[in-house]
Each structure stands twice: as structure tokens, then as C-alpha cells.
Amino acid sequence: MANSKAAVVGLTLLQQRQRAAFWFLAPMLVALFCVAAWPLLRTVWFSFTDTSLNNLYGGKWIGFDNYLSVRTLESGRVIYRGTLVDPAWWNAVWNTVRFSVVSVTIETVLGLIVALVLNAEFKGRGLVRAAVLIPWAIPTIVSAKMWAWMLNDQYGIINDILLRIGAIDKKIAWTASTDTAMYAVLMVDVWKTTPFMALLCLAGLQMVPRDVYEAAKIDGVHPVKVFFKVTLPLIKPALMVAVIFRMLDALRVFDLIYVLTPNSAATKTMSVISRENLIDFDKFAYGSAQSTLLFAILAIFVSLYIWLGRVDLSGEGGK
Amino acid sequence: MTANNWMKQIAFYALVVVIVIFSVFPFYYAVVTSFSTGTRLFEINYWPKVFDWSNYEAVLGGRTFPRNILNSVFIATTTVVFALFLAVTASYALARVRFRGRGLLLMTILGVSMFPQIAVLAGLFELIRFLGLFNTPWALILSYTIFTLPFTVWVLTTFMRDLPIEIEEAAIVDGATPWIIITQVFLPLLWPALVTTGLLAFIGAWNEFLFALTFTSSETTRTVPVAIALLSGASAQEIPWGPIMAASVIVTVPLILLVLVFQRKIVSGLTSGGVKG
Numbered sequence: 001m002a003n004s005k006a007a008v009v010g011l012t013l014l015q016q017r018q019r020a021a022f023w024f025l026a027p028m029l030v031a032l033f034c035v036a037a038w039p040l041l042r043t044v045w046f047s048f049t050d051t052s053l054n055n056l057y058g059g060k061w062i063g064f065d066n067y068l069s070v071r072t073l074e075s076g077r078v079i080y081r082g083t084l085v086d087p088a089w090w091n092a093v094w095n096t097v098r099f100s101v102v103s104v105t106i107e108t109v110l111g112l113i114v115a116l117v118l119n120a121e122f123k124g125r126g127l128v129r130a131a132v133l134i135p136w137a138i139p140t141i142v143s144a145k146m147w148a149w150m151l152n153d154q155y156g157i158i159n160d161i162l163l164r165i166g167a168i169d170k171k172i173a174w175t176a177s178t179d180t181a182m183y184a185v186l187m188v189d190v191w192k193t194t195p196f197m198a199l200l201c202l203a204g205l206q207m208v209p210r211d212v213y214e215a216a217k218i219d220g221v222h223p224v225k226v227f228f229k230v231t232l233p234l235i236k237p238a239l240m241v242a243v244i245f246r247m248l249d250a251l252r253v254f255d256l257i258y259v260l261t262p263n264s265a266a267t268k269t270m271s272v273i274s275r276e277n278l279i280d281f282d283k284f285a286y287g288s289a290q291s292t293l294l295f296a297i298l299a300i301f302v303s304l305y306i307w308l309g310r311v312d313l314s315g316e317g318g319k
Numbered sequence: 320m321t322a323n324n325w326m327k328q329i330a331f332y333a334l335v336v337v338i339v340i341f342s343v344f345p346f347y348y349a350v351v352t353s354f355s356t357g358t359r360l361f362e363i364n365y366w367p368k369v370f371d372w373s374n375y376e377a378v379l380g381g382r383t384f385p386r387n388i389l390n391s392v393f394i395a396t397t398t399v400v401f402a403l404f405l406a407v408t409a410s411y412a413l414a415r416v417r418f419r420g421r422g423l424l425l426m427t428i429l430g431v432s433m434f435p436q437i438a439v440l441a442g443l444f445e446l447i448r449f450l451g452l453f454n455t456p457w458a459l460i461l462s463y464t465i466f467t468l469p470f471t472v473w474v475l476t477t478f479m480r481d482l483p484i485e486i487e488e489a490a491i492v493d494g495a496t497p498w499i500i501i502t503q504v505f506l507p508l509l510w511p512a513l514v515t516t517g518l519l520a521f522i523g524a525w526n527e528f529l530f531a532l533t534f535t536s537s538e539t540t541r542t543v544p545v546a547i548a549l550l551s552g553a554s555a556q557e558i559p560w561g562p563i564m565a566a567s568v569i570v571t572v573p574l575i576l577l578v579l580v581f582q583r584k585i586v587s588g589l590t591s592g593g594v595k596g
Contacts (some may be wrong), residue, residue, distance in 0.1 A: 015492070016497075017416050018416060018418050020329060020416075020496070020498070021359055021411075021414070021416040021418055021497070022412075023414035024408035024409055024411060024412040024497070024501075025408075025409050025424075026413045027405050027408070027409070028405045028406065028408075028409035028472060029409075030469065031405055031464055032428070032431055032444075032464075032465075032468060032469065034446070034461075035439070035443070035461060035464045035465040035468075036431045036434060036439060036441060036465050038446070039439035039440075039441070039442025039443040039445075039446060040345050040434075040438055040439050040442060041442065042441065042442030042445055043438055043439060043440070043441040043442040043448075046441050046442070046445075049373070056444075056445050056448060057489070061341040067426035108330055113334075114338055117331075117334060117335060117338065120331070122331070122335070123331075124335075128335055128338065128339055129582070130579050131338075131339045131342045131343050132338065132339075132342050133578050133579070133582065133585075134342050134343055134346055134575055134578075135345075135346075136578070137522070137571070137574045137575050137577075138346060138571050138575070139525065139526040139543075139544055139570065139571065139574070140526060140528065140544075141526070141544040141546070141547055141548050142526055142547060142570065142571055144548075144565060145547060145548070145563050145564075146345050146346065146348070146349045146564070147345060149348075149349070149560050149563070149564065150345060150348060152560075154361070155360070155361045155363065157348060157363055157365075157573075159492075160363045163370060169519075178362075190463040191341070191342075191345065196341070196589070197466060199586055199590060200589070200590060203586075203590035241450070245433070248433045248435075251435070252435035252436065252437060252526070254436075254437065255528035255529060255544070255548075258528075258548075259548050261559060270437075271435065271436075271437040271502055271529075273527070274437050274440075275440065275533070278440060278441055278444075279533055283484060284441065286567060287441065288441045291435075291437045291438045291440060291441065292438065292561060294435055294437060295434075295435055295438035298433075298435055302430075302433070318486075
């Protein structure tokens with residue numbers, strides 16, 4: 001009797017809590033629906049219409065024409081139009097992929113090195129950690145401008161340093177030249193985001209128990225071997241999460257490229273070309289199609305990564 | 320110590336010095352540049368030779384830049400307050416109440432925080448036009464919710480999940496409603512997490528560029544990053560590097576100070592967003 005009464009009270013308590021939980025979640029869910037789900041759906045919708053920037057409600061449904069349309073002329077010639085046959089779009093896709101893979105790879109390696117340094121005990125570690133945080137704290141636009149000045153072809157300090165040490169024999173127009181624009185962008189991005197990688201790696205390293213290293217030292221195992229056989233496998237879960245966060249950030253990169261190398265076809269990414277069409281070129285629907293494609297590419301990439309890498313993002317595993 | 324060990328020590332400290340110089344030099348050079356004017360700007364100086372404040376006077380005495388700073392402060396603060404207000408109750412529900420679909424909901428929220436912003440740009444543009452918010456601070460406060468809110472919910476949820484169950488049980492036994500539990504029991508314990516997430520959300524809103532560029536159209540409604548990006552000289556060829564560097568230093572110094580003061584909190588906030596022990 002007493003038992004069943006307790007069960008009834010427990011149930012109502014749980015129900016009461018669940019009802020409260022619903023009302024606690026509702027405002028946040030409404031807000032997220034308004035700023036995320038609804039605009040996303042509208043973007044996808046626009047991509048199937050011929051909406052223009054000045055007449056947002058005058059668009060007609062045109063199916064997949066913004067993506068790909070095939071028309072056969074009377075002469076028998078077949079004309080393909082749309083984003084999927086637009087060389088500028090594929091150039092942007094290629095730029096984005098190249099930028100993301102190279103930058104995230106370099107940042108992961110450098111981030112790990114910095115994290116290993118910060119994980120060691122030495123005098124002034126706090127100061128070094130503070131210094132490493134500075135690039136992260138600087139707004140992207142500001143770092144783009146700072147580096148644009150340092151990379152300036154005539155008065156830039158980078159050319160000056162490289163000339164002095166004899167690495168180059170004439171000044172390079174880093175951001176303007178199509179050969180070097182991507183290097184310039186990568187340089188700034190690596191500088192700006194390696195601290196973030198380092199912090200995430202450091203958090204992973206600090207979870208490795210110290211006695212593992214002690215044991216390896218006593219057994220006389222070479223430190224490099226310890227790193228690859230013990231440390232790396234132990235921090236791999238943390239590393240996988242850090243890499244996906246950075247990768248998603250890199251794949252949608254906009255501000256750095258918009259400011260550092262404006263209008264350069266060598267660095268134009270998917271986000272940059274989409275916005276250009278959406279706002280600047282008054283091809284609102286066409287730009288919508290490109291941003292929808294970008295979203296689809298990211299969604300597929302994340303799903304594959306989580307599925308293949310068995311990444312646990314929820315933090316609930318094992319609990 | 321053997322010679323070998325000495326070599327290792329020297330190599331290690333050399334690496335440390337390289338890391339520090341690489342991190343700090345660009346900002347240092349921006350500060351040096353911001354104090355030079357005229358032809359001195361185009362001599363390459365590794366050390367500050369003069370302290371000429373005229374770039375700062377030009378920027379701060381200008382017509383629009385002080386206004387841009389106020390815009391940024393107002394927008395970032397309001398965004399953070401709004402996000403924290405919604406996130407505290409939501410993350411209590413997500414962290415402490417068991418219900419069906421909780422894991423899925425959490426993953427959705429995390430997914431939204433990783434949204435490519437360009438994918439919602441067209442839809443948000445329409446929404447903001449529809450609400451009549453275009454070219455006002457509210458357009459940015461509304462749109463920044465897309466990345467501040469999921470992030471604050473996520474971090475606060477992981478933080479609340481780790482609080483001991485006993486304190487809540489005691490309150491339940493005393494007959495406290497969930498609302499009382501949040502405001503009287505959890506909120507006092509949450510302060511450190513609120514400061515961290517608030518700070519990180521503030522930095523995110525302060526630095527945002529894409530929405531700010533698209534949803535404002537006049538010089539006086541711009542935020543600081545847009546103002547700096549579009550700062551131009553008398554002609555297109557003549558880029559005013561001195562004032563740009565002065566403006567950059569002005570908006571970056573407060574951030575660097577905040578980050579250095581709250582170093583530990585920021586590191587723990589950043590890592591609980593991604594890596595969970």
C-alpha cells in the first residue's frame with residue numbers, strides 16, 4: 001500500500017517536472033525555429049523560384065532551373081544552365097575544400113605541438129598560454145586587416161623579413177597575385193585558429209593520467225613512441241571532435257576571405273560566391289540555390305564523419 | 320645535467336619563444352603602425368620610434384566610429400542577455416529532467432550551432448524585411464540568436480548536468496516547484512558558467528561580420544567589424560592603414576584584456592563546448 005502510494009506520487013512528480021520542462025524549453029525552441037529552421041526552409045524555397053532581391057514575394061516556382069536546366073534548341077544544340085554547370089561555382093567548391101583540408105590539417109598538427117608544449121611543466125607557462133590566446137581573441141576582420149598590412153606588397157613587413165633573410169629575391173604581392181592569394185589566406189587562418197585547436201587538444205591531453213608517462217619512462221620507451229602509441233590513441237576522441245568543429249567552421253569561411261582577398265577568383269569560397277549572387281549581383285534565387293547546396297554538402301559531410309568516425313558529440317555516452 | 324639534456328632544454332625554450340613571437344607579433348606590429356603617420360607609415364619599423372596619437376584622434380573624433388562602437392556594445396550585450404535568459408530555463412530542462420527525445424533535441428541544438436550562416440541568409444533577409452527591422456540593431460540581435468543561443472544552451476546544459484543531484488532532491492522534498500529550483504537553487508551555483516558563456520557569446524556577437532554586413536546599409540548603423548572592413552580613404556587606391564590599425568587596436572584591446580583576465584574560465588567554457596570528459 002505504502003509502496004504503491006509512493007509510486008503514484010513519484011509519477012505525478014515526474015509528470016509535473018516534465019510539464020515544467022516543456023514550458024522551459026518552449027521559448028528557446030520558438031526562438032530557434034524563427035532564426036534557424038524557418039529561414040532555412042525559406043532559403044530552400046527561394047532556390048526553386050525566380051525571386052529577385054527587390055521583389056521578394058513576386059517569385060514564381062521554376063523547379064530545378066537554378067540548379068540545372070537543360071534546353072534543346074531547334075538546331076539540336078543542347079544548352080545546360082544553372083549552378084551545377086557553372087564553372088565559377090565549381091571553382092568556389094574546389095577553393096573551399098582545398099582551404100578547409102589544408103588549413104585544418106596544419107592547424108591540427110600545430111595545435112597538437114602547442115598543446116604538448118603547454119602540457120609540459122616549465123617556468124612562465126601561464127604567460128605563454130596567455131600569449132597563445134591573443135590571436136583567438138582578435139576579431140577575424142581585424143586580423144585580416146592586420147595581415148593585409150603585413151602582407152602589403154610595397155610596405156609590408158613580411159616581404160621585408162623574407163628579403164632580409166634571403167628567402168625571396170623580389171617583393172611578392174601576396175594578396176593580389178592569384179598564385180599566392182590562397183597561401184595568404186591560409187597563413188592568416190592558421191595564425192588565427194591554431195590557439196583554438198591547441199586549447200581543445202590541451203583539454204584532451206590533461207585527461208591522460210600522468211602515471212602513464214611515468215610507467216613508460218621507467219620502461220625506457222622512447223618519448224616519440226609513447227606519443228604515437230599511448231598519447232595519440234587516448235586523445236583521439238577529443239581530437240576528432242575538435243577537427244569536426246574546425247572543419248565546419250572552415251567550410252563556411254566568409255569574413256577572412258571577403259576582407260583579405262576581395263574579388264579574387266583564386267580564393268573565392270562557397271559562402272563568398274553565394275552572398276555575392278544573393279545581395280550584390282541581384283541573383284537572389286540563384287544565390288539561394290548555392291547556399292542550399294552548401295548546406296547540403298555540410299550536412300552530408302557531418303553525417304559521414306560522425307558515422308564513419310563514431311564520434312560521440314552528445315557527451316552523454318558512458319553516462 | 321648532461322650536454323644532451325641541455326640541448327633538449329634549449330630546443331624546448333626555442334620552440335616556446337617561436338610560439339610566443341608568432342602569436343604576439345602581428346598585434347604588436349598593428350600597435351606600432353597605429354602610432355605612425357604620413358611617410359613614416361611607409362618605412363618599415365620593427366620598433367616603435369614615435370608615439371603619435373593622431374590616428375586615434377582621427378578615428379575617435381570621426382563622425383561615425385564612436386557610433387559604431389556604441390552599436391556593437393549595445394547589440395552584443397542585448398544578444399547575450401537575451402540568449403542567457405532563454406538558455407537558463409531550457410538547459411535546466413535538458414540537463415535535469417528525463418524525457419523522451421532529449422538526446423535528439425540536444426543533437427539538433429548542437430547542429431544549429433554549426434549551421435553555415437549563409438544558408439539562412441536569404442530567409443533571414445526576408446524575415447527582417449517583413450518585420451521592418453532592416454538597418455536597425457534589432458535585425459542583428461535577432462539574427463545573432465542563431466549562434467549564441469545554441470551555444471549557451473549547450474554549455475549550460477553540460478555544466479548543470481554535473482551539479483550534484485542531492486541539492487535538487489532536498490529542494491523537491493521541501494516542495495519547491497521547478498521554477499523555484501532554478502531561480503533559488505541553481506542560479507546562485509550557475510554564476511561561473513553564466514560569466515563564461517556570456518563572455519564567449521559576447522565575443523562571438525562582437526566579431527560577427529556576415530549578418531552585420533548584409534543587414535545594415537548606412538554608416539551609422541554599422542557595427543565595428545563592418546566599419547573597419549569598409550574604412551576607406553579619399554580614393555580607392557589609398558587605403559588609410561594608420562586609422563585602420565588605430566581602430567583595430569581600439570576594438571581589440573578590451574577583448575584581449577577580457578580574455579586574459581578570464582583566461583581560465585574561457586578555456587573551460589570553450590572545451591566544455593567541444594570536449595566532454
